[in-house]
Amino acid sequence: MWDPNRGIERLAEGTVEHAGVVLVSVALLSVVFAGGLGLVDQEAGTDQFTEEVPAMDAMERIDEEFAGDVGDSDTSAQLLVEADNVVARPTLLRLLETQRRLEDDGTLRIGETTSHADRIAAELDPDAETPTDRRRAIQEATDSELATAIEAADDDRFAEAVSTDYNPTTQRASTALVTVEYDVPESVSTSRLQTLQADSAAAIEGVQGNEIGENAYLFGEGILQTEITALLTDTAIVVFPAALGLILLFLLIAYRDPIDLLVGLSALLLTLVWTFGFMGYAGIPFSDAIVSVFPLLLAVGIDFGIHAINRYREARLGEASVDEAMARSMGQLGTAFLIVTVTTVCSFAANLTSPLGALQEFGIVAAVGMTFTFVLFVVYLPAAKVTVDRLRERLPVPAFGTTPIISEGSQLARGLAGGVSISRRAPVVFLVVVLLATGVAGAYGSGVDTEFSEEAFFPSETWIDRYDRLPEPFAPSQYTFIETIDILEDEFDQPTGGGVTIYIDQPVRRDDSLERIDRLGRNPPDSFAETSAGRADTESILTVIERQRAADPAFDRLVAQHDRLGTGVPDRDIEEIYAALDDSQRASEADRYLAENRESARVEIAVEPDADTASVVEDAQYVADRTPLSAVATGDRVVQQEVIDATLDSAVRGLVVAFVLTTVVLVGSYRLLEGRAVYGLLNLVPVLVTVGLLLASMRLLGIPLTPINAPILSISIGLGVDYTVHFVHRFVDEYETQETLAALSATVAGAGGALTGSMITTVAGIGVLGIALIPLIQEFGILIALGIGYAYLSSLLVTPSVIVVWERFGDRLSVPRRG
Template sequence: MEYQWLIDRVDSIIVNRSKTVILAFLLVTVLMMGGLGSITTESGQEQFIEDLPSFQAVEDIGEDFSPTFSDVTTSTTLVQESGNVLSKGALTDMLETRERILDTNELRAESVSTPAVTVATTLNPNATTPEAHLRAVERASPTQIDAAVREAAADNTGFTSSLSDDFNRGSASATSSRGSVSHIAGPGAGGGGGGGAAGGSEFPSNRVDRTERVVTDDASNIWVQGTAPNTTGTTTSVVLPAALLLIIVFLAVAYRDPVDIGIGLLAIIMTLLWTFGFIGYAGIPFAVLLIAVPPILIAIGIDFGIHSINRYREERVTGLGISESMMRTTDQMSVAFAIVVGTSAIGFLSNVVSAFPPTRDFGLVAAVGIIFTFLIFGVFVPALKVTVDRARENYPIPTFADTPLGSERSLLGRLLSVGVTVSKRAPLVFLLLILVATAGGGVYATGVDTGFSPEDFQPAEETPEYLQYLPESIRPPESFEFVRINNYLDRNYQQDAQVLMYVEGSMTQDSALEQLHRAGRSPPETFRSDRRQAETQSIVTLIESRAERDPEFRELVNRNDRNDNGIPDDNLPQIYEALEEPADSDLSGFLGEDRRSAQVIFTVDGDAEDDVVTADAYDVAGDFRFSAQPTGSVVIFDEALSLVLESVIQSLILTLLGASAFLLFAYWLIEGRPSLGLVNIIPIVVTVVALVASMRAVGLAFNAINGTILAIAVGIGIDYAVHVVHRFADEYHDRELFPALQRTVVGTGGALTGSMLTTVFGIGVLVLALNPALGAFGVLMSLSVLYAFLASILVLPSTIVVWARLTGDESATLPVIDAISALVGSGRTPPSTE
């Protein structure tokens, strides 16, 4: 297939119509900027799990089991710490705080639940108002309060779960308690219920700050915890400026000319504007993973820019003119860039098979972004460079540097030549050593862990001190109170968890409630139980509780209970109708309005392994005759965890297969040598194995954020290998093997060195991210670039020599093979080593 005519046409437009090209690209930039105003942000873990069946079950539960006309609510957690939060003074403090919260209209507090209320109600069952609860505690003696605490602990498991693990029933003491404030959300909060309702967390506005002002008291130690912090915007505002600063420094080293630095920076800005504009026009929310896209595009763009300028300077120093030098540069570099873009886009697009929507968005945005990078750095930058250099000939614009990076005589050139030296002396032995090391690393790498938890999406409790020197507009807080309180709760409270069972079926069938009850018999070990019956909350426990305190309702249940086990078997609609009275009945929390769904809440051991709990939950679900879907945070995150490794493996396989096929086709088309595509893949395999082995060595696990790293490592790694292989193929047309290899590694290697340093440090600034998982992601990306560079400079030369020998080039010497062949040919026997 002939393609040179197309390249020649593009070369001609770049060189001969450079100003038109510049104007066209600037107009497109203005157009793409129109999408910036449409960008929305998204944070937290829900974006990764929203497609899971277990998460859909949670959504269904939220829709089915809430009052039809209930107000949208949000919640705020209260944590009280004291020598004994169950003492009279601490209980009084909490009840006074509760009263102030309920009396503050701007907080829109619907209710405040706390263990102090349970103690007050135990002291005086007739107390129903905040004032009455406070009076009950104030009038009680310490002895009466201790007795009420013991009674509440014996009768109410919810009471003990709201106290810290050091709760002592005998001494009626605990150092901490937790409660919650339920706020009625204002207009515009959305139609969903709970704190996850769309926009619900914004109503009432500043509720955490307002609650803190009401709660704060010099004599009190009550903390207020709101929603998890959204650090996406702050991280972006910290990472991008830091990346640009480092990039400017390394561009200065690579270009050594302020005009060329300006060209490179302009191209980077245009690339980002095009990409962010696409995000806005496409309606893709800017989530935590997309923070990594700008550094990736900056890295690849700088690589393209350095290679273009460096190659152009190589031609210029030979005495060629501006037009001819640029024509030769674009003639070669456009092909290399096209191969890089094709393979990198395949690597990024492999993420569209991921089970996680943000990962799919990341793959699409990164692939589109790299195409924009190719267009801007492959067409716009050469056109602008030609225009500027022509202006330099006509106007007194100084030129500070016009020599390429790296020469055979320079220190950098000598260092880069190490791989060529090895390829001359012992290429096969070196590759065998690399093969053994890679195989061993691969075996070791299979032990890398996977993880998925809410902590992956939260910042550290305290931000690094150096971030406090940032301008106030982007300065993060010194510490995140939400994270501090969350860590405190994890350390000090019993780790019981819940499994929610979403049951679908006709709940008016005579056997419906018996089914719910039987499913809880002889539960698995991870399920909390009492006398071989699982601890549950459901329509069944609601009936049992109502029957205990309501004789009339108990009689109704007995009339419809065939086997006298307290579970009605007949006339269930009548039972439900009776349960709906009084109006504040909890029936809607466990039974769907259409009577075709139910919720059963199981208490499980929070210290048990998530995968064990999940397996047990599905076993219990199988005991229901109706359709039953287990859900809850334990099940959701375990299912997400199982998909992390699956997504990593799928994307890696697709990337390797797709990139290999593309490279075979590209080198067949360009050079008539498809085997060069296989040469290109070898350093990539080495890079991937080294990266995963490094992850295990430093204790990093694959998670939803860094699960894309292998596809990215392939995409960026191929970039480096393609530059070396394509340059070699071009030089190999006119030179012998080793001179071509030497010229390739020194010339292209110099540009690769500048690109590697810029990329490693430019992407490495992600360690400044407030999200620890994103910081680790930046470290892994930097490592992948470093490994790809080393593999391309050290491993590729020997690989190319072996390839040349296999394709019939007799100048490709393999000393070991040649020595064996000489011995065999002469009939001599190798001397004994004994």
């Protein structure tokens, strides 16, 4: 029968014996993976999390089937212009000159621009169709004529284009909104849109009086994606050097040997190269969700490296040869590394159960990267280390640190033995207290908030100001989107996320179709804005019909003839009504709400400005469900809420799956490798403590669950297992020749130093993410640092009492001694 322990020992022996072949093979594989680095794309923002959301699918179908889009179109932009008075003649002229520059530049692919200046000019000269004609009309008008035109232009569309501080008496407003529509397909690439909108911003600043970022702000999907990508870049420029510096410092302290440090760093570097290369070949983009993979791999790699070198040095103290010491060390550590790898891969792969594609990609990349980490630190690092040390024995290389981090009986070993002391004096009481505290922490943490919005990716202006103080090349880019969003919300009374849309996914040619659409507005829920008639404030094909009736007596008579019930809604031969609308001046307006083939329709519903998203979405889905039409609620708010729901589902599902898989793997691994399944169960108690404390910390610190940190709960299981497995596995080795408490003391002395060095290095290096520009990455860095800290403390403080209590009240731990 195959003995897995013997298999691991043979792997260690073969690695040492054929170190040169291993190094050449790793070098060749690295060249192959390096070829994938250039294939890695970048993806930022919220789009990466919305692809599988049903409401997003409905939004995309609306974009394809109707003339207008739900919310802000990806192919449109908003230009905000501030001035002392945007309704004064000089600003109106500046706006129209800006519009002329944009529309006349064919390279910008702009189809149309609209502003309140257009409405005013149209009142002065109804035949003025171009920005140039409208500019002339305003320029030549007398003050009295201009004032009269402004008063006449003051309608709903005018109000939407000027800030809410507009005073019709004094005819003053501080901010204007210009809509810019690009003449490009909806499928236009993000990079192309970024280029067009960046060039548009340059054209806007070319008009005298406009200063981008000062009194003029262009806001669109292209600008947004450009600035979010810049956030990632600016974060990397500051965080990566700081993290690298701290990691190097603490690794140098842990290794105390620059040559060993280079060997360990080379293994970490190859882990990143292999993982990035895999992403390129697999077509997985580097996104906000993937950013967190690499700190995790560094954390595990640092841990593996310190343990490997530390155990090797222990073996060398007995005057074993280089080859013998490494083969013996990796034969012992290989089992622990394998268990850690398999359980951590399970905790990462648990994210494949998420309904969000970005989290599934996170699970894939993290699991593959963890596998690469195992291969490189179990095969490459030992081969590189023995090759180096063989050369050192033949060459006059100075000796540096060659002893383990701590030794039994040292002051540091005594300092780390607190958990052993507790297990000697009051293990039962301590364990009961810990389990009760964990239960309370978990219950408290179950109330953690869940959040998802575009704004969650944006830093505060205060945080950007701090970055601004940094010298080049660390100073950040110029960001306008934060101030733009504030202006839109504060000065244009635009509720966050806008209203909601009901997408009617069925033909609307039946005689009662418009009646059914009309009923959607009856008895509106509390979060919906209401008209004076007590109905929901809606925009639909019925709205277009009403406007055409008011403007065209012949159309009004036609509708009346097709209204058998006298409700004002056509309910007979409605195709004739549609045909009449197609022939009217409102044909383009009708195309916003009725598909050309009459196979679908849409209804836009306004909501109360202070209504919370959860209530709005619940009410929208209720309205969609109660109608006999085949309807789907959609819009930015609905997509946001569905992602929040999917995030919570991902976190809970990932936690459950990771725990179940980890339990199975631990029990099975210890049964197969050590002959006792109970060792796997002993590992789980400290892991549960880590999860409970981390969840409680999230709520206490006000860190919500987001699509970026949703994997943290399943990851915390992997982090906890990493530290606990090293402790338990070392204990099993020591327990072969010593009694329980003595074996625990030896374990702390042997593994405690490596665990401490690994913890300090990774907490310091990954904790630097807490200064990142992007709040979501800040929070993830804090959570990972906390998770590693809790896993370390749990392994050293809780595990000894778990072992002692099990020995005292459960099955005896003794196993047949391996000769």
